[in-house]
Amino acid sequence: AEFPASASEDLSGVVASASSGPLQDYQDKLKAIQLREKGLSKTEIAEKIGRSEHFVKRWWREHPALIERPAGANDVVLK
Numbered sequence: 641a642e643f644p645a646s647a648s649e650d651l652s653g654v655v656a657s658a659s660s661g662p663l664q665d666y667q668d669k670l671k672a673i674q675l676r677e678k679g680l681s682k683t684e685i686a687e688k689i690g691r692s693e694h695f696v697k698r699w700w701r702e703h704p705a706l707i708e709r710p711a712g713a714n715d716v717v718l719k
Contacts, residue, residue, distance in 0.1 A: 662710035669699040669707050676700040 668689050675685045685700065686693045699707070 663713055666707065666710050666713050668695070669702070670704055672696050672700045673702060673704055 668691055671689050672685050672691070672695070675688060680688070682693045682696045682700065685691075685696045689696075
């Protein structure tokens with residue numbers, strides 16, 4: 641048997657992915673900081689994390705401990 645059994649039961653796109661929203665924002669902020677520390681430019685970081693240069697500019701010089709952690713981010717591990 642395949643899942644979903646019928647198109648009416650297909651919930652893909654309806655349920656939010658765990659890789660979106662506040663947790664993804666938090667991870668992207670941490671990645672921007674980490675990549676800046678490795679010497680990448682704003683443009684390179686933006687391309688690598690799939691965000692705008694404006695987003696990178698806003699967060700890349702912050703200290704990770706000062707960024708508010710969203711619910712569920714207690715055990716965030718950067719990939």
